[in-house]
Amino acid sequence: MKCSRMTCPPPMHELSICRAVLRLVEDIARTHAAIVRKVEVRVGPLSGVEPKLLARAWPIAAAGTVADASELRIEAADVVVRCRQCGASTPASVNDLICGACGDWHTDLVSGDELMLLHVELAAHVAANVE
Amino acid sequence: MCETCGCAVTAATVSSADQAVLRHLLEDNDHMAGHNREHFAEHGVLVVNLMSAPGSGKTSLLEATIDSLKGEFRIGVIEGDLETENDALRIRSHGVPAVQITTGSACHLDAHMVHEAVHELDLDDLDILFIENVGNLVCPAAFDLGQHRNVVLLSVTEGDDKPVKYPVMFRAADLVLISKSDLAPYIDDFDRGRAEHALRRIACAAPVFTLSARRCTALDPWLDWLRAMSAEARVPA
Numbered sequence: 001m002k003c004s005r006m007t008c009p010p011p012m013h014e015l016s017i018c019r020a021v022l023r024l025v026e027d028i029a030r031t032h033a034a035i036v037r038k039v040e041v042r043v044g045p046l047s048g049v050e051p052k053l054l055a056r057a058w059p060i061a062a063a064g065t066v067a068d069a070s071e072l073r074i075e076a077a078d079v080v081v082r083c084r085q086c087g088a089s090t091p092a093s094v095n096d097l098i099c100g101a102c103g104d105w106h107t108d109l110v111s112g113d114e115l116m117l118l119h120v121e122l123a124a125h126v127a128a129n130v131e
Numbered sequence: 132m133c134e135t136c137g138c139a140v141t142a143a144t145v146s147s148a149d150q151a152v153l154r155h156l157l158e159d160n161d162h163m164a165g166h167n168r169e170h171f172a173e174h175g176v177l178v179v180n181l182m183s184a185p186g187s188g189k190t191s192l193l194e195a196t197i198d199s200l201k202g203e204f205r206i207g208v209i210e211g212d213l214e215t216e217n218d219a220l221r222i223r224s225h226g227v228p229a230v231q232i233t234t235g236s237a238c239h240l241d242a243h244m245v246h247e248a249v250h251e252l253d254l255d256d257l258d259i260l261f262i263e264n265v266g267n268l269v270c271p272a273a274f275d276l277g278q279h280r281n282v283v284l285l286s287v288t289e290g291d292d293k294p295v296k297y298p299v300m301f302r303a304a305d306l307v308l309i310s311k312s313d314l315a316p317y318i319d320d321f322d323r324g325r326a327e328h329a330l331r332r333i334a335c336a337a338p339v340f341t342l343s344a345r346r347c348t349a350l351d352p353w354l355d356w357l358r359a360m361s362a363e364a365r366v367p368a
Contacts, residue, residue: 013238013270020156028150041156048273048299081334095295097302097334105331113299115157115273120150 014053017115018061021072025120029066036067038121044077044114045094051076079112160274163242167249167277174254177357177364178262180276182300183284184293185266188310188344190218192284193261195344197225199354204258204361209248211240211265218263228252239270242277259361268297279364283337286311287318291326294333301330304337306356313343 021039029036043051051074058072081092083099089110090100098105155161171178181189190210197206208229210218219231230248232240245262252260262278264271283304285293288311294301301307307330309323327339340356342349 013273016237016239016241017156017273020159023159024152024154024156028152032148032150034148046299046302048269095298096332097298098332105334106336107334109334115155117152117154117156120152122148122150 014049014057015061017049017054018057021117022061022065022067024117025067026065028120029122032122033125034066034122035125036070036120037123038071038073038119039067039117040073040075040119040121042075042077042114042116042118044112045079046109046113047115048113049115075118077111077114080110081107082110083107157274160242163246164275164277167242167246168279170249170254171260171277171279171364172367174257175365175367176254176257176260177280177361178260178276178278179357179360180262180264180271180278180281181284182264182268182271182281182303183266183286183310184268184289187266187284187286187289189263189266189284190221191344192308192310192342193222193263194225195347195350196261196354196357197222197227199347199350200259200357201226204357205256207252207257207260209240209245209252209260209262211244211263213237213265228256234265238265238267239274240264240276241274245276259357268293268300272300272303280305280360282306282308284308284310285326287315287321289321291321291323292329294326294329294335298333301337302333302335304330304335306353307335307337307339308353309339309341311343311345312341312349313346 025036025039043049055072055074062068062070079092079094080089081097082089083102083104084106085104086102088099088101097107099107183189193208206227208222208227210229210231211234212218213234216231219229222229230251232244232248262276281303283301285307287309309326323341340352342353
């Protein structure tokens with residue numbers, strides 16, 4: 001018998017993000033009376049969500065829903081800051097958000113904390129395809 | 132509904148339908164957080180979300196704060212923990228209402244959990260509501276609860292480079308409290324200047340106060356900050 005403790009627990013935080021995605025795509029699927037084939041999201045490295053864990057949690061969360069066996073495509077986002085002092089937009093990293101042009105730390109994030117649903121690809125119910 | 136066979140959909144109508152959507156993944160949570168915020172605004176209650184690693188002294192800070200502000204503010208607390216009512220019991224022993232949320236294995240509070248807990252409190256009887264989030268420097272940062280301000284604790288025993296290790300959490304901070312300052316003499320590798328430098332490196336402009344809740348030392352800047360924030364929250368929107 002396989003001991004359940006030996007398997008990795010599902011990542012809780014990413015599971016709740018998956019459930020939030022599912023609520024959105026279930027609504028869309030219901031409106032179109034369809035099932036979900038593919039879901040595309042954009043996840044920035046400063047969103048607090050780990051893409052690898054999200055990918056792992058997706059099939060678990062989606063099982064038994066209209067998105068059962070659907071593909072989750074995760075698009076990364078670059079970290080970019082805009083400087084309040086010199087106005088430059090420069091690439092940055094998750095733990096270094098200092099202006100790349102003048103070195104000031106008074107910057108605003110332009111990109112990098114996205115947590116967005118971009119596309120949902122729908123398909124007809126299996127029953128409709130049987131004809 | 133397909134009129135021919137009664138199935139829910141015909142293949143022709145939605146085959147590979149590509150639905151372009153641009154929606155925030157947590158909009159359900161954010162919607163509820165907005166609703167919570169309206170509740171708080173109606174009652175002029177300041178709501179502060181306390182976050183930190185487990186064991187940084189959130190509950191001790193609350194105990195010291197409640198005692199210091201007794202008679203000045205009516206305080207309530209929502210406690211988030213994976214298990215037990217221990218923290219709520221500690222808070223109630225100081226004579227203020229506390230609602231315990233036990234999340235089971237969930238690593239953070241969300242706006243729905245807070246909404247339920249808020250309905251166990253009478254907001255008319257409160258000036259400040261503290262939400263003590265689950266001890267965790269990762270997950271709680273992603274979930275808006277409807278709070279006015281985020282306060283993140285960093286105890287001197289944790290290391291002064293925590294802000295660059297956990298940028299998502301510290302970027303969310305409106306105020307950073309360096310806690311357990313009474314232990315600082317025994318911790319020779321924690322440097323307040325380095326902690327502040329780490330915060331600025333992640334473009335966090337939050338003020339930094341150092342205090343000891345256990346010894347009740349240097350609490351005044353924190354208490355004055357609360358007074359100022361409470362005055363802001365009382366102004367009708």
